[in-house]
Amino acid sequence: MSEWWQGFLDDFTLNFIDGNRWKFLVSGLGVTLEVTFLSLLVGIFMGTIVAIIRATYDKQYQEMRPGFGKSLFGIINGIAKVYLTVIRGTPVVVQLLIMYYIVFASSNNKVLIAVLAFGINSGAYVGEIVRAGIMSIDEGQTEAGRSLGFNFVQTMWYIVIPQALKNVLPALANEFITLLKETSVSGYVALQDLTKAGDIIRGRTYSAFMPLIAVALIYLVMVMFFSMLVGKLEGRLRNSDH
Amino acid sequence: MTTKDGSVLISAKNVEKHFKGKKNTIKALDGISLDIKKGTVNVIIGPSGSGKSTFLRCLNLLEIPTGGQIVLEGVDITDPKTNINLHRQKMGMVFQQFNLFPHMTIMKNLTLAPVKLLGKSQQEAEQKAMELLKRVGLSDRAEAYPSQLSGGQKQRIAIVRALCMEPDVMLFDEPTSALDPEMVGEVLEVMKELAKEGMTMVVVTHEMGFAREVADQVVFIDEGHLVEQGTPEDIFEHPQSERLRSFLAKVL
Ligand SMILES: Nc1ncnc2c1ncn2[C@@H]1O[C@H](COP(=O)(O)OP(=O)(O)OP(=O)(O)O)[C@@H](O)[C@H]1O
Ligand SMILES: [Mg+2]
Numbered sequence: 001m002s003e004w005w006q007g008f009l010d011d012f013t014l015n016f017i018d019g020n021r022w023k024f025l026v027s028g029l030g031v032t033l034e035v036t037f038l039s040l041l042v043g044i045f046m047g048t049i050v051a052i053i054r055a056t057y058d059k060q061y062q063e064m065r066p067g068f069g070k071s072l073f074g075i076i077n078g079i080a081k082v083y084l085t086v087i088r089g090t091p092v093v094v095q096l097l098i099m100y101y102i103v104f105a106s107s108n109n110k111v112l113i114a115v116l117a118f119g120i121n122s123g124a125y126v127g128e129i130v131r132a133g134i135m136s137i138d139e140g141q142t143e144a145g146r147s148l149g150f151n152f153v154q155t156m157w158y159i160v161i162p163q164a165l166k167n168v169l170p171a172l173a174n175e176f177i178t179l180l181k182e183t184s185v186s187g188y189v190a191l192q193d194l195t196k197a198g199d200i201i202r203g204r205t206y207s208a209f210m211p212l213i214a215v216a217l218i219y220l221v222m223v224m225f226f227s228m229l230v231g232k233l234e235g236r237l238r239n240s241d242h
Numbered sequence: 243m244t245t246k247d248g249s250v251l252i253s254a255k256n257v258e259k260h261f262k263g264k265k266n267t268i269k270a271l272d273g274i275s276l277d278i279k280k281g282t283v284n285v286i287i288g289p290s291g292s293g294k295s296t297f298l299r300c301l302n303l304l305e306i307p308t309g310g311q312i313v314l315e316g317v318d319i320t321d322p323k324t325n326i327n328l329h330r331q332k333m334g335m336v337f338q339q340f341n342l343f344p345h346m347t348i349m350k351n352l353t354l355a356p357v358k359l360l361g362k363s364q365q366e367a368e369q370k371a372m373e374l375l376k377r378v379g380l381s382d383r384a385e386a387y388p389s390q391l392s393g394g395q396k397q398r399i400a401i402v403r404a405l406c407m408e409p410d411v412m413l414f415d416e417p418t419s420a421l422d423p424e425m426v427g428e429v430l431e432v433m434k435e436l437a438k439e440g441m442t443m444v445v446v447t448h449e450m451g452f453a454r455e456v457a458d459q460v461v462f463i464d465e466g467h468l469v470e471q472g473t474p475e476d477i478f479e480h481p482q483s484e485r486l487r488s489f490l491a492k493v494l
Contacts (some may be wrong), residue, residue, distance in 0.1 A: 063306060065322045143304055144341035147405060148355040149331035158354060163345050 015210040021201050025211075028197025029218060035114050035193060036180045042119025043179070044172065047126025048165075052156055053080045054127065055134040059142075059148060060152065080127075087124035093185045095121055100189040110191040114183065122179055129171045133164035173230040177223055186217070194218060249443050251315060251411055252278040252301060259296050259466075264344035270296040272466035273310065278411065281440045285453040287477075288463035289489055294446040298415050301444065302333040307489030315410070321361065331359060334404025338416040340396040348375075348399055349384040352406050360407065363428050367406070374402045394425030398432055411442040418449060450493060454478060462486050 016022040057077040064070045087095070099117040103200075107113065137160050145155035165172075187196035198215035202208050259271040270293045278284055278301075286294050299305040301312060302318060303326050311320045319329045343351050352375070352394035362370075375381040378398040388396055397417055404412060414433070418426040430452050436444060437456050447453065453474055455459050460477040462485075469472040470477060472484050476492075481487045 067322075118327055138339075138341075140337060140339050140341040141343065144335075144337065144343070146327075147302055147304060147333070147335035148404070149327050149359050150355065154358065158358070159343055163343075166345065170398045 011207060011210050015201055015205050015207055016214070019177060019204075020203070024192070024197040025194065025214065025218070028192055028194040031111070031186070031192055032183055032194040033189070035111060035118060035183045035186060036116040036176065038111075039118035039122055039179055039183065040172075040176050042115060043122030043126045043175065044130075046120060046123030047128075047130050048161065050080045050083065050123060050127035051130035051134055051164075052161070052191070053077055054131050056152065056156075058135075065184055083128060084124050087121055089223045092118070092121050092182055093188055096185060096188055110186075110189055111190060114186050114191050118183055119232065121182075122175060125178075126172065126175055129168050129175065130164060133168035133171075134160055136167055137163050170230055173226070173233060177226050177230070180222060180226070181219060247280060249280050250277045251280045252444075253313040254278075254297075254301065254310070255313065256310040257297065257300055257307045257312065259293075259300055259305055260308045262282045264405070269466050270298065271307070274459060274463070274466070274468045275310075276468060276471070278444055279443060279458075280416070280442055282458040283437045283443045283445065283456050284459045284461060285457040286444065286446045286461045286463060287448070287450070287453065287493075288469075292463045293466045294463055295415050298413050298444060298446050302330050302335060304335075331355075331407055332410045334401075334407060334409035336397070336400050336404055336412065336414045336417045337456060338420050340388075340393070340400045340420070342396055342400055342403070344388050347385050347387055348380075348391075351388070351399065355403075356406050361372050371406055374405055378402055392425060393421045394428045397421065397425075397429045399463075401429075401432055402437075405436075411444065412436065414443065414445040414447070416446055416448065418447065448493065450478070462489065464489070 016025075026227075053076055057073070059081040061070070061073070061077070062074065094116040097113065100113050104113050104116075134156075141159050141163065142155055144157045146152070150158065183193055184195040186193040187199060192200070194215055201211035205211070254274060254276045257271055257274045258269075259351060261270055263267040274293075274297055276284075285406075286297065288294050296305055300307045303312070307320055311318050313319070314329055314332070317324060317329070319326060342348075343354070343401070346354065347373060349368060352371035353362075353364060356362045356370065357364055357368040372381060372384065377385060378401070380395060380402075381397075383391060383395065388399070391399065401412075401417075418429050421429065426449070430449065433443070433445070433452070434456055445452070445457075455474075457474050459471060460474050461468060462477060464485050469483050470481065477486070478490065481490055
């Protein structure tokens with residue numbers, strides 16, 4: 001037993017203490033959180049726009065007066081649909097690689113590239129979440145807004161979207177948790193996130209167990225922590241009407 | 243606010259609304275013409291499904307008529323070239339289900355449109371809102387949220403919200419039908435006040451007492467047609483058509 005313990009300590013020292021290797025994990029964690037958080041912002045932004053387009057199309061297109069506006073809107077809706085299909089129909093790693101080697105071939109700002117790739121990816125999923133949120137808001141809210149004289153966009157912005165986002169807040173928080181794990185493929189574009197940090201240590205010490213289990217534990221603790229927050233949030237939202 | 247001078251504020255001309263379904267077309271409105279004169283109270287009655295709500299919603303184009311015209315103060319608002327948003331500002335609407343904005347305080351509910359659409363300052367809008375709140379006896383509820391109010395209070399707030407836009411006409415779609423009986427009175431009272439002040443009103447309601455007491459004109463709609471119109475006395479004491487007589491026999 002004490003032999004095993006000694007081995008464990010040696011392994012631990014080798015992987016984390018020697019050469020201050022624990023610093024890889026700390027800075028990797030920082031990158032992971034940064035990319036996740038910024039990606040979520042991009043995702044919510046893109047997702048909300050797509051959701052507005054899709055929900056407007058479903059609710060309003062039939063009623064719109066024929067003309068240039070209607071045709072243009074048909075095209076915009078088509079673009080949104082293509083976006084959803086392509087993003088949800090291809091692996092996120094491939095999207096990340098395309099973003100790195102093709103779209104931003106000339107740039108080396110890896111965080112920015114990762115944020116855009118994951119954000120655009122997330123937007124497709126957030127879009128469907130927010131769309132469901134918009135659809136869940138009573139038609140009477142839109143009618144009340146329009147009858148006061150607000151145009152469609154104002155009605156969405158002041159009245160429907162705030163309520164829709166509030167309703168889907170837990171789902172958006174879950175998207176954050178999904179993203180947290182999804183960004184672990186950032187190493188494909190040589191971004192040193194948490195996963196990559198563990199892998200770097202493994203490469204230096206030729207010992208896989210410690211660094212990889214440590215990385216897994218850090219993810220697990222974060223996911224459990226954020227899941228707990230989501231649970232609390234849900235409880236709070238359930239108890240308030242406004 | 244308007245005064246009675248016999249001039250026409252809204253003129254509905256041969257308004258049609260057909261809903262195309264998969265199998266059949268529902269003719270919710272089949273050619274209705276009606277003049278709403280300034281400063282008058284117009285009550286629309288009729289059986290369920292007769293087209294009352296559809297007609298009212300056509301007046302501010304919440305439903306777009308499939309035929310005919312709505313002329314508001316001389317402007318054909320059914321013409322696709324008119325900016326309907328501007329005209330809707332002049333037509334307040336009150337719904338059966340109140341439709342207050344649940345994520346905003348009462349004060350925010352009342353000031354949002356005047357600030358964003360009429361360009362009032364927040365302070366100006368709040369002053370006006372407070373004035374109106376006092377008149378409906380709810381000035382102490384300004385900072386509450388809609389979910390904290392009773393049905394009757396919500397509907398009084400909904401009326402005030404529409405009034406804050408200083409409309410030329412108020413449209414009511416069964417404003418008391420979703421209320422507990424003991425709250426109907428407080429809402430009708432506010433509407434009577436409004437009528438007394440000379441507001442032009444179009445009211446869809448099953449409250450025949452209100453129609454008798456307050457209406458200048460009562461309109462009976464059945465199966466998408468305007469069957470009879472006249473003073474409360476004409477309609478309630480001397481109904482001409484068989485359809486109106488049998489309707490009144492059921493509701494009175
Ligand atoms: N959006 C819609 N799509 C299809 N049919 C509709 C729609 N709105 C109304 N209708 C139909 O049009 C007819 C008139 O409806 P409307 O709501 O105007 O009646 P109403 O007189 O207001 O009835 P109630 O007293 O029950 O409110 C009904 O047959 C109704 O089913
Ligand atoms: Mg109705």
